[in-house]
Amino acid sequence: MGDKRSQIIKALKEAKGSPVSGEELGSRLGISRTMIWKYIKSLQADGYEIDSSPKRGYILKSVPQLLYPEEIQMGLKTTLLGKKIHYFEELSSTNSTAKEIALSEEEGALVIAEMQKGGRGRLGREWVSPQGGIWMSIILKPGVPLTHASRLTLVAGLAVANVIRDLGLDARIKWPNDVRVMGRKVCGILTEAKAEVDRVDYVIVGIGINVNMDLKDIPEPLREGSTTLKVELGRHVRRVRFLQDLLFEFEQQYINFKTQPFSQILNDWMALSDTIGREVKVTTPSRIIEGKAVGMTSDGALVIKKSDNTKEEVIAGRCVYEYSK
Numbered sequence: 425m426g427d428k429r430s431q432i433i434k435a436l437k438e439a440k441g442s443p444v445s446g447e448e449l450g451s452r453l454g455i456s457r458t459m460i461w462k463y464i465k466s467l468q469a470d471g472y473e474i475d476s477s478p479k480r481g482y483i484l485k486s487v488p489q490l491l492y493p494e495e496i497q498m499g500l501k502t503t504l505l506g507k508k509i510h511y512f513e514e515l516s517s518t519n520s521t522a523k524e525i526a527l528s529e530e531e532g533a534l535v536i537a538e539m540q541k542g543g544r545g546r547l548g549r550e551w552v553s554p555q556g557g558i559w560m561s562i563i564l565k566p567g568v569p570l571t572h573a574s575r576l577t578l579v580a581g582l583a584v585a586n587v588i589r590d591l592g593l594d595a596r597i598k599w600p601n602d603v604r605v606m607g608r609k610v611c612g613i614l615t616e617a618k619a620e621v622d623r624v625d626y627v628i629v630g631i632g633i634n635v636n637m638d639l640k641d642i643p644e645p646l647r648e649g650s651t652t653l654k655v656e657l658g659r660h661v662r663r664v665r666f667l668q669d670l671l672f673e674f675e676q677q678y679i680n681f682k683t684q685p686f687s688q689i690l691n692d693w694m695a696l697s698d699t700i701g702r703e704v705k706v707t708t709p710s711r712i713i714e715g716k717a718v719g720m721t722s723d724g725a726l727v728i729k730k731s732d733n734t735k736e737e738v739i740a741g742r743c744v745y746e747y748s749k
């Protein structure tokens with residue numbers, strides 16, 4: 425069904441507002457006019473505005489503003505990411521669903537939801553995911569040891585920051601993986617993996633981006649530290665186009681990750697980081713480390729120079745900037 429629907433959408437889009445008859449569509453796709461009509465009905469039910477006149481044919485008036493696989497895949501320039509997309513209007517968490525299907529899925533498959541009811545953030549926190557954002561999980565099978573899998577979080581942060589920068593915003597990365605604009609968070613990344621002793625079975629890279637929401641859509645306690653692309657740009661963002669660009673950029677970075685020394689990605693990440701050079705306080709389950717962030721190791725650990733001039737590496741934790749120091 426998906427393939428024929430896509431072909432009909434493509435034909436109607438190519439006609440650029442001129443009518444295309446059911447007969448012509450039917451002969452192009454090798455199916456009856458009645459079948460074409462059934463597909464048109466299902467497209468209309470999904471929000472495609474299609475005029476039909478018995479004499480002239482079908483005219484595409486508008487496409488829905490949703491992340492339908494057909495829309496994303498049309499014009500997608502990737503060779504790996506997004507070839508298969510599991511789409512949901514509502515889900516508990518795309519990461520949870522991705523985990524359920526990851527072993528039997530091909531690398532590059534995506535799980536996308538218009539909204540999440542149980543979105544999960546780092547350190548067991550909730551992730552607020554109303555309509556208008558991009559809530560997505562990418563299934564990867566990089567065949568690397570678990571210690572290297574954490575690097576994919578940096579790859580993702582870099583890719584997201586780059587595409588937001590292409591929109592004209594000064595996106596920066598706060599260690600370990602928040603993408604921020606003007607000091608406010610627009611994106612969070614949650615990487616989860618299943619591994620054997622020597623290598624990972626799969627890595628799920630969950631990416632949540634506040635795109636077309638207003639600040640009122642973000643609950644009060646989080647509002648102050650958060651923003652959305654729409655708020656920062658003062659205009660609506662075409663999510664389908666943005667996601668296509670993100671998938672392409674992520675794929676380029678992923679190819680680099682697999683084929684080049686990691687130092688390249690690390691350097692690019694550091695150049696966009698707004699953590700390096702700052703006084704920070706990092707809280708881990710067992711301790712608090714304070715000092716100046718002076719670098720990052722190739723596995724993504726933050727290097728902190730403490731007041732006694734010794735250095736310490738922290739692999740995970742909650743990081744706050746200490747402005748008063």
Ligand code: BTN
Binds near residue numbers: 549
């Ligand atoms: C964080 O900054 O705490 C990470 C947030 C990650 C949110 C994304 S949204 C898509 C995917 N599904 C989830 O449940 N979480 C991630």
